[in-house]
Amino acid sequence: MRLDPLAYLAAELDSLKAQGLYRTLRVLEGEQRARTTFDHTSVVNLSSNNYLGLTTHPRLRAAALTAIERLGVGSGSVRTIAGTMAIHMELEERLADFKKTEAAVVFQSGFTANAGTVSSVLTKDDFVISDELNHASIIDGCRLSRATIKVFPHKDVDAARQLLRALPSAPRKLLITDGVFSMDGDLGPLPALCDLAEEYGCIMMVDDAHASGVFGANGRGTVDHFGMHGRVDIQVGTLSKAVGALGGYVAGRRSFIEFLYHRARPFLFSTSHPPSVAAACIAALDVLLDEPEIIDRLWDNTRFFKAGLQTLGFNTGVSESPITPVIVGDGALAMSLSDRLFARGVFAQGIAFPTVARDKARVRTIVTATHTRDDLQFALDTFRTVGLELGIIHG
Numbered sequence: 001m002r003l004d005p006l007a008y009l010a011a012e013l014d015s016l017k018a019q020g021l022y023r024t025l026r027v028l029e030g031e032q033r034a035r036t037t038f039d040h041t042s043v044v045n046l047s048s049n050n051y052l053g054l055t056t057h058p059r060l061r062a063a064a065l066t067a068i069e070r071l072g073v074g075s076g077s078v079r080t081i082a083g084t085m086a087i088h089m090e091l092e093e094r095l096a097d098f099k100k101t102e103a104a105v106v107f108q109s110g111f112t113a114n115a116g117t118v119s120s121v122l123t124k125d126d127f128v129i130s131d132e133l134n135h136a137s138i139i140d141g142c143r144l145s146r147a148t149i150k151v152f153p154h155k156d157v158d159a160a161r162q163l164l165r166a167l168p169s170a171p172r173k174l175l176i177t178d179g180v181f182s183m184d185g186d187l188g189p190l191p192a193l194c195d196l197a198e199e200y201g202c203i204m205m206v207d208d209a210h211a212s213g214v215f216g217a218n219g220r221g222t223v224d225h226f227g228m229h230g231r232v233d234i235q236v237g238t239l240s241k242a243v244g245a246l247g248g249y250v251a252g253r254r255s256f257i258e259f260l261y262h263r264a265r266p267f268l269f270s271t272s273h274p275p276s277v278a279a280a281c282i283a284a285l286d287v288l289l290d291e292p293e294i295i296d297r298l299w300d301n302t303r304f305f306k307a308g309l310q311t312l313g314f315n316t317g318v319s320e321s322p323i324t325p326v327i328v329g330d331g332a333l334a335m336s337l338s339d340r341l342f343a344r345g346v347f348a349q350g351i352a353f354p355t356v357a358r359d360k361a362r363v364r365t366i367v368t369a370t371h372t373r374d375d376l377q378f379a380l381d382t383f384r385t386v387g388l389e390l391g392i393i394h395g
């Protein structure tokens, strides 16, 4: 009889259970909304990246349905063979315009945009200088490129300078940061990093996954927020979070985008979006331009909720964005906080090692423009009850 080569996995899962870190997937039983039902439980949802509520916006829904009627449900090929539809090109033109760059290219996800871009721009003779908290997709792109990876402590521009100073001359150096860091909600020090990139001749790249639709005029991202137009060579964004649909994009110079057409492996070897997704993303850009008051509502809610958590005495770290962590340290405690919140009608995901450092486990909250004040007050009251119960805060 064949021995099961995957038998070791049972022990791995038992070990996660013993540490209180074993998770089951929460199942959403309706639309992705601020108040909704997961696992048969009605909850205030503080776990989605649906910052502006666009997943269910009528204009996006209508655009997607029309595209299905006109163009079908699939693109049928990778972009470089038969899968470039006019609607993909239209979306890319709209994104370039929105980001104020010469050109843009869309990938299947933000993950593949980052991994595909970093791995195609660098070779084994090159260097990448990367913030220690950059997203996993950047880290994977760095590894795939086989370039030498130099990691600087979080947001430490002086340390990045020391690393650059010590490098031998190389064909290419890529300096890379997240615009908004997804677990802490703080901003990358973009102006200082742009100065550094110019000083050392680096390609400057920012991953604005959590900044697009949130920061800058009409949600143009951190490049716009900091007034860095023209100083960032590669801007990555996602269409899966504030934009409400699915995908990732790279915006920059036309020559760079054309280079990616030839070298970025997810672009070359994976089928393009269904036309309905591209149509929904175009409609989302229209909404960002026509209805900027949605972004104002997001920020009003963010200020209210963050201040509420802080007044209760929770450690919310260094967040500057709608992502507000409630840092408790121990992984099992974070999971228990999350579970008890859920049982009382608030969904805020527990996050532990390896997603964050072992002693920085947390519950991560993300408010959206579509939460009502009642939703947020209910969530704060529930955080208070459970925080007291678990001894995280004290009366």
Ligand SMILES: Cc1ncc(COP(=O)(O)O)c(C=O)c1O
Residues within 6 Å of the ligand: 109, 110, 111, 112, 114, 135, 137, 178, 180, 181, 182, 207, 209, 210, 238, 239, 240, 241, 246, 247, 248
């Ligand atoms: C900072 C950051 N970059 C990239 C991504 C990947 O984006 P997507 O979900 O579109 O693949 C994420 C999201 O999970 C993220 O948080």
